[in-house]
Amino acid sequence: MNKLITTQELFQLMPYILMLAGPVILLVFIAIKRNHIFSWIFTMATFAAVLFSVISNYNQSSLEISLLTIDKFSLLYTGLFAVVGFLITLFAHDYLEKTSDHKEEFYLLLVFATLGSSLMVASNNFVSLFLSLEVLSVSLYSLIAYLRRQEQAIEAGLKYLILAAMSSAVLLFGIALVYFETGSLSYLGIAAKMDSTGFTPYLIAGLAMIIAGAGFKLSVVPFHWWTADVYQGSNSLVTSFIATVSKGGMVGAMIRMFTIIHVFNNESIVLVLTIIAAASMFIGNILALQQNNLKRMLAYSSIAHLGYIMIAFISFGNGGTDAATFYLMAYFATTLGAFGVISMLTTSDGEAENISFYKGLYWRKPVLAAFISLVMFSLAGIPLTSGFVGKFFVATAGVKADLWVLLFFLAVNSVIGVYYYLRVIVMMFSNKDNSEETIICSKGLNAGMLAIVFVAVMILYLGIYPSGVMGMIQNAVLH
Amino acid sequence: MLGGAAAWIAGRFHEHAARNISLITVIIDFIFAIGYTIANYSQITTAKSATWLVDLKLAWIPQFGISFHLAMDGLSLIMILLTLFLGVLSVLISWTEIKDRKGFYYFNLLWILAGIIGVFTAMDLFLFYFFWEIMLIPMYFLIGIWGHERKIYAAYKFFIYTQASGLLMFLAILGLYFVHGKASGVYSFDYFDLLGTKFEPTMGLLLMGGFLLAFCVKLPIVPLHNWLPDAHTQAPTAGSLILAGLLLKTGAYGIIRFAIPFFPVAAHTFAPYGMIIGTVGIIYGAKLAFSQTDLKRLVAYTSVSHMGFVMLGLFAFNExxxxxxVMQMVTHGISTGALFILVGFIYERAHTRDINSFGGLWSQVPKLGSMMLIFALASLGLPGLGNFIAEFLVLSGSFKANMIITAIASVGLVLGTIYSLRIFQRVFQGPKVKEWNMVDLNLREIIVIGSLVLVIIWLGFYPQPVIDTVKPVIINVLGYL
Known part of the structure; x- marks a missing residue:
């Protein structure tokens, strides 16, 4: 590995280099002179450049260096994260104007966190996995507590800090155990060793700890305790980032890891994952039923959605990875939409998070309300939306793998889910009886509107004509 | 001809305007459908086996063998005609009843119709499920926004019942897809590919159970009927009309089209239970209908009873x-629909549906009363009206299959007489409980009801066109058994 990096390789690494360079340059600018509009546009330009370089590299043959693998799969996820980052940035300008007194650093952290997630997917080695995970987590600590004048944000940040550090420690210990047993940190090396030794107890313990560490990031039951508080406490844009990019990065990383290291040959690990999936679906949905706070509700529902993704995950090798990736995309679009709207409706007085706030919204803001309905339908998995197609793919993978029990749970949970998603819609369409409060919208609403239109188009596009995107995923995803 | 079915649906999808536009759209569709039927009538009825009158297939998600496949045969055609006919009426009766949020209301109404037509024509199981769900959401809004006093509760109940059963059907569809795929190597959701798939007996029973559950909830069959009285009672008149006239029929249609041809062996195993459940439904529905005081609820329970006949006939397995x-599906759509419309008219005038607060209305509103009499008689199965033909055919068919059950089911006719006459007698005759200030039917209302009367009489005296149209389909379905 002593060779120098060639130009070609440099070019293929460009998406990641851009994400690193962008914030550094921005940092210099902030040091010289603060300008919100400039930082905003610069960040969008960074994400656009990343997306562009992803697209131009997309058809290259894959690049394998000692820590990273740059192939279609990593590029697909990186491109996805760049789009999400771009959309969050679109929402961010107005939101930060309303809520925060120091705005520019938000963008730095956002790009860094996206970089962390993207690198996680590209990692082919536990070292790079852990490093990129920390890039992501450390950025998130400060992002969550970004609105430093709000007690809730500080509380959420601290909670996340402690628990994430804890989970990193568990993950590290797991890595250490695996290393102890196999003498290798790269996935390929571990897999090669495992072929000869099989599943030794240390190895299983190590893998279990890695799964626990990953489970924390994915917020699946029983590692879900932080979710609701952090979702509620941090500002909605950061929440949407946690729900999408941060979880997506971990899902991507797990897919890559488990494609190489065949943990699904081990029954006890499969059993554990099955229990995690079932528990996530039920506990997530049942807790979501009881929430009156939209952000908390979405937090619990995200636990359930990750449970659905776990089903696809367990049916590895049966199109499960395709399904998981597609579901992730669908879920990204809807989650981003939901939190984006919350951020748009938020005033400087507080977040628009109470469900009663949405009462009669349809008669005041029909477009936004129609959009929220679309998002809720998609989360509930109603046809014509991406959520439905995602669920369909997950179910298909599950049937192929004969996971009938989990699928039955999926059906039951979908019904539970429908109930609370509909509740939001019913709220919006019910009569405005005593709600005199008017929603003040700032002038710059158009940027957010643009993002919303884009998300809505995505939801419908994925819902009505998924074959294009699915073809791309099948082409890219590792089998 | 090929684009026919697609054009109806495509035309609907972007339809979104006030009542005039919706009326015109539906009427144009209806005229188109009638024109089509008349033009091709000879071809439809003389065909030996099931011919597909319209067949449209486009690739949709080829990776999973999903296509946008619509096709229409005699059965679909009849159901589409019924759909559009009731569609026109439902727009007409909403004319004055719906006062606020009109645009959104008609938008929902047309979407339901589009979904129903889609269900009646979809020949790809994925697409079928797609339409099956599409018709739920606007119906949910229709009940939830424009319904009566307990609308939210009813809307939830409706949605959750149908959604839950729908998802189980979806799992069954997936199961079917994979059983077929494993056996033949061709993974496809297409109806024609999946026909004739062989099953292990238990697998077949389980999968059929998934389908049947969804269809029986829609139909509804007695233990699963709980959503229906609430949904019917709370929905606006047009909503009740569509629910009773069309949504319930999608259940029966599904059984004929999918459940029986896919799972002939399992269907045979289930047949005696199916007939018993149907009979229980007939008696139970009639009994409950008799004890209701809310007019709409009463009519809703008569639906339960009538749908019992459908279930009974379906599992008798003969022509x-x-x-x-099929006759019962059509005539029940007409007669019960008409009853809901009439109750809606009464409600618009009196603002109550409580049967005890009426009495002796005949002298004030003779036209309304006479219309009610006609449909009450239709509902009890008076010869000369369409329902008689239907119930007679069902009973004589099931008599061949099982005498005892049929004998019990016939009691339902007697009970039907009791509850039907009770509606009429309590509302229009007897002493006046309260002085109502009512106006009789106006021209629009007469057109609506009059057209229904004409159809029900026509079906009573000359049902042959319907019978001829569906005959090839039925022979074809029986061929699978």
Whole structure:
């Protein structure tokens, strides 16, 4: 590995280099002179450049260096994260104007966190996995507590800090155990060793700890305790980032890891994952039923959605990875939409998070309300939306793998889910009886509107004509 | 001809305007459908086996063998005609009843119709499920926004019942897809590919159970009927009309089209239970209908009773019974729909549906009363009106299959007489409980009801066109058994 990096390789690494360079340059600018509009546009330009370089590299043959693998799969996820980052940035300008007194650093952290997630997917080695995970987590600590004048944000940040550090420690210990047993940190090396030794107890313990560490990031039951508080406490844009990019990065990383290291040959690990999936679906949905706070509700529902993704995950090798990736995309679009709207409706007085706030919204803001309905339908998995197609793919993978029990749970949970998603819609369409409060919208609403239109188009596009995107995923995803 | 079915649906999808536009759209569709039927009538009825009158297939998600496949045969055609006919009426009766949020209301109404037509024509199981769900959401809004006093509760109940059963059907569809795929190597959701798939007996029963559950909830069959009285009672008149006239029929349609041809062996195993459940439904529905005081609820329970006949006929597995089932689907759509409309008219005038607060209305509103009399008689199965033909055919068909059950089911006719006459007698005759200030039917209302009367009489005296149209389909379905 002593060779120098060639130009070609440099070019293929460009998406990641851009994400690193962008914030550094921005940092210099902030040091010289603060300008919100400039930082905003610069960040969008960074994400656009990343997306562009992803697209131009997309058809290259894959690049394998000692820590990273740059192939279609990593590029697909990186491109996805760049789009999400771009959309969050679109929402961010107005939101930060309303809520925060120091705005520019938000963008730095956002790009860094996206970089962390993207690198996680590209990692082919536990070292790079852990490093990129920390890039992501450390950025998130400060992002969550970004609105430093709000007690809730500080509380959420601290909670996340402690628990994430804890989970990193568990993950590290797991890595250490695996290393102890196999003498290798790269996935390929571990897999090669495992072929000869099989599943030794240390190895299983190590893998279990890695799964626990990953489970924390994915917020699946029983590692879900932080979710609701952090979702509620941090500002909605950061929440949407946690729900999408941060979880997506971990899902991507797990897919890559488990494609190489065949943990699904081990029954006890499969059993554990099955229990995690079932528990996530039920506990997530049942807790979501009881929430009156939209952000908390979405937090619990995200636990359930990750449970659905776990089903696809367990049916590895049966199109499960395709399904998981597609579901992730669908879920990204809807989650981003939901939190984006919350951020748009938020005033400087507080977040628009109470469900009663949405009462009669349809008669005041029909477009936004129609959009929220679309998002809720998609989360509930109603046809014509991406959520439905995602669920369909997950179910298909599950049937192929004969996971009938989990699928039955999926059906039951979908019904539970429908109930609370509909509740939001019913709220919006019910009569405005005593709600005199008017929603003040700032002038710059158009940027957010643009993002919303884009998300809505995505939801419908994925819902009505998924074959294009699915073809791309099948082409890219590792089998 | 090929684009026919697609054009109806495509035309609907972007339809979104006030009542005039919706009326015109539906009427144009209806005229188109009638024109089509008349033009091709000879071809439809003389065909030996099931010919597909319209067949449209486009690739949709080829990776999973999903296509946008619509096709229409005699059965679909009849159901589409019924759909559009009731569609026109439902727009007409909403004319004055719906006062606020009109645009959104008609938008929902047309979406339901589009979904129903889609269900009646989809020949790809994925697409079928797609339409099956599409018709739920606007119906949910229709009940939830424009319904009566307990609308939210009813809307939830409706949605959750149908959604839950729908998802189980979806799992069954997936199961079917994979059983077929494993056996033949061709993974496809297409109806024609999946026909004739062989099953292990238990697997077949389980999968059929998934389908049947969804269809029986829609139909509804007695233990699963709980959503229906609430949904019907709370929905606006047009909503009740569409629910009773069309949504319930999608259940029966599904059984004829999918459940029986896919799972002939399992269907045979289930047949005696199916007939018993149907009979229980007939008696139970009639009994409950008799004890209701809310007019709309009463009519809703008569639906339960009538749908019991459908279930009975379906699992008798012979041609006469199947003919009866289709007739029952059509005539029940007309007669119960009409009853809901009439109750809606009464409600618009009196603002109550409580049967005890009426009495002796005949002298004030003779036209309304006479219309009610006609449909009460239709509902009890008076010869000369369409329902008689239907129930007679079902019973004579099922008599061949099982005498005892049929004998019990016939009691339902007697009970039907009791509850039907009770509606009429309590509302329009007897002493006046309260002085109502009512106006009789106006021209629009007369057109609506009059057209229904004409159809029900026509079906009573000359049902042959319907029978001829569906005959090839029925023979074809029986061929799978």
């Amino acid at each position: 006469i019974a199947f003919q009866g089932v």
